[in-house]
Amino acid sequence: MAELTDGTNTAKVEDGAEVKEGCKELGVVFGCEDGLCGTCLVEVMEGMDNLSERTQAEKDMGVEDNNRLMCQCKIKGGRVKILY
Structure with missing residues (x-):
């Protein structure tokens, strides 16, 4: 579990899974959820290598x-710290 x-x-997220649900648990706001609006833009403070390309x-x-964009x-696994 990541x-x-x-x-x-x-928030716990299955290894290899999308992070949307975990982000929602943390209070990250989403708009279109398709990468077009930029609402879910965050700064990755730690663990960038643990995210997909x-x-x-x-x-x-x-x-x-x-x-x-979350x-x-x-x-992929491990721990990712975000600032939003």
Whole structure:
């Protein structure tokens, strides 16, 4: 089981699963859930290597550095800390 945290709260996510439900438990707001609106953009503070590769939707939106669209991510395992 992987962990998604905001530093205060933690959500458990199955290894290899999308992180949307875990993010919703932490209070991350979602809009379109298709990588088009940018509502779920977060800064990944720790564990970027534990997330799937950037999707084409993220590249098209210009998401770079430590930022990710949570609607586009899967967690490989381990722990990911986000700031939103």
